[in-house]
Amino acid sequence: MKKLFFVSALGLFSIGAFAQDAVNKAMVDQYRKDKEKSDKDVADPKNSAKASFWMERAKLYENIASNGSEVDSSAAKTALEAYKKVVELDVNKKGEPGKSSKEATNALTGAEGTVLFNAFVKQGAEKYQAKNLAGALEMFQAAQEINKKDTTASLYGGIAAQQLDKKEDAKTQFEKYVANGGKDPSVFYGLAQLYRADNNFDKAIEALNKGLEKSPGNKDLKSEVVNILLASGKEDQAINELTTLAQNDPKNVQNLVNLAILYDNTSSKANQRIKEIQGKLGQGNSKASSLTKNLESEKSKIEVYDGEVKRITALIKKTPKNTDLKRQLADVNNKKKESLAAIATMEGEAKAAAASASSTDNAGLEKELADLKAKQKDASEKAVTNYKKVLEVDGANYDALYNLGVFYFNEAVQLKSEVDNMNMTEYQQRGKEVEGRVCGKFKKAKPYFEKAVQAKDEAEAKENLATVNSVLEQFTAKQVACVEE
Known part of the structure; x- marks a missing residue:
């Protein structure tokens, strides 16, 4: 599966968006000192039993994540765990949360005025820029747990997961993005591709249709609907979709070409089925006779190939160093060889048909044959019409x-x-x-x-x-x- 890179999203992954110019060396040094002290105090049973200690630790690491990632590139995770300890410890005798516990809960749920969510997104972006995709994905997933309605972290998380080739994680992330109201067409396209890779065509179409609800005029999404319908064997639906596209944009050459090819393929498939039915209708000697005629038809190709061999050989004698002519001669000889092999197979089939006969629902087959001939004629005419429309434009x-x-x-x-x-x-x-x-x-x-x-x-x-x-x-x-x- 072709991996998709979302330019609109990746543009936001610039470290410049989180520039640290305002943070001077003294502040960073202070963060390091405070971190060392906090890490040391964690081992002190008295400190670690106080909700106030964990609140100070949570805010310290939150600040490090927001302003001094060089001190700890995963500081947001430590802040998250510290806030959880506050919620655990700050309860009254009735088991009700205290003031600090409520403040910590607000941070853990991304309430207005809190920064823990942004801290995770920032450190996730930094890990992405450092090509630590697994670390970035972890940060973005944690951010989503804080603010379950946000689209930013799920978008970035989906991109990271896709580049890691973690398809299930990517689908989960992009589905969250869609569910929360995300509108970027490339996400819907990418999500459809992920489902298409699993042959889950219904989900792929569903994703594209959701994208078209947000971006009704997006040509890429509309074209991909057609592609997936084709991949799932729904050619009639694909023709209907593509016909609409061609009518809405009659100068779009590619739509016209694709529509013509669809009709061409429909005609070819109908022709193939027509041949199969005609073969079934021929029983016993009739079937053998039909196969014999087909055999003779195949044999007639040898005459064409022999003529080609003669023509190209004569040209080679005139220009013996012409490598293209030698390639053409080899191609013709290979086709002749294939035809001879087909003749051998057909000879066996003709003999087998002459030796046996089978009962056939002739009436049913004849009706199907008549319907197929009408379908084939209609499809071939529409194929030619659309090819000629293409040539009118190009x-x-x-x-x-x-x-x-x-x-x-x-x-x-x-x-x-x-x-x-x-x-x-x-x-x-x-x-x-x-x-x-x-x-x-x-x-x-x-x-x-x-x-x-x-x-x-x-x-x-x-x-x-x-x-x-x-x-x-x-x-x-x-x-x-x-x-x-």
């Missing part, structure tokens, strides 16, 4: 250009599978017409890959562009006329 946006290229490339591949599944009679009747549309899809993808390469020199775009060019050359060689729809 014509050189790499993500939109590349993904549109991939979109039309995949459409071409899917359409090509129709040709691959045709028997000879079907091919003679309409094979050339479908091939022309396939060529048109590849041709439609080409300018997007070209512009993507111009926008950003990325290997993936260059490789896809090279593949498209190779395929188009093959169509030209076969004298297939491209038909763009």
Whole structure:
């Protein structure tokens, strides 16, 4: 998990905020002497039995914490314990608290006019500056016990705990900050990240929504709601949230890109499920036939790869020292190897399907298939629409250009599978017409890959562009006329 550092809070951690310029050396020396005497007197049974002694000790250490931390960097803790002794000892015969006990109780509960709480926060800040995060956290936690409604110590405590990677402590501290009315958006964001790291997505969303109640226009909180919805598999909700963001800020390119990608992913998932259902609907020989067709489709890729190998090899002969061409050749050979492995697997599946058949709820699957096809069509259209909206705002946006290229490339591949599944009679009747549309899809993808390469020199775009060019050359060689729809 990425650790978050709260700039607004850390700015308050400057030692300058607790400058000691007004404290002269004589005062510090006096604190040291008084401390030595008080520490020595603790061992005296007579002194240690008096509430007045512990009150003097509490105030001494409180002053040291506030004005002379160089004498004792944890003086606030000693002051706290001394005040507790006052409360313990200053009681009358009826067990009721005396005047000193009440004063000590006020200090321990952060009543108005008391300084113990500030002493803990100050020494906690000093420990933080000295990179003693564990000590800082201890001080801030103690401060919270004094003033349970304050947000300062819980904010600082959460920061220290987070940097210590004490996630549970950090959550506790930030939750206290939120409960006491804290408003810093970065705290709500950080709290959501802590819950997200535990896959507690509901709590993460809850934290972000609380933050949005305090800062309704905060874009980071709104965007993170979308991210967490995606991480939790709630894509439909994420689309709704992102659609609202895009409508409210139509020039925000990233929102449009993300929305387009969401629709793109929805389309891809629907396509995958469509294939699964179509596979289930094909029983016995039908299923085997379908798998065989898929196998042939996979085998057709070898032809593309072989063409690429031939093309790149010819270029390498012309420029044998070109390392990029050698890398491309290796990539193509690896893809061919993967395809051959897939072919081997698919051959086994086809044989297994031919040997057995299973009962299927065809009616239910056919309805699901029809619904999925409608969903896939709607999602793909909205993906393209939003990618094009991105390009209206930023014509050189790499993500939109590349993904549109991939979109039309995949459409071409899917359409090509129709040709691959045709028997000879079907091919003679309409094979050339479908091939022309396939060529048109590849041709439609080409300018997007070209512009993507111009926008950003990325290997993936260059490789896809090279593949498209190779395929188009093959169509030209076969004298297939491209038909763009």
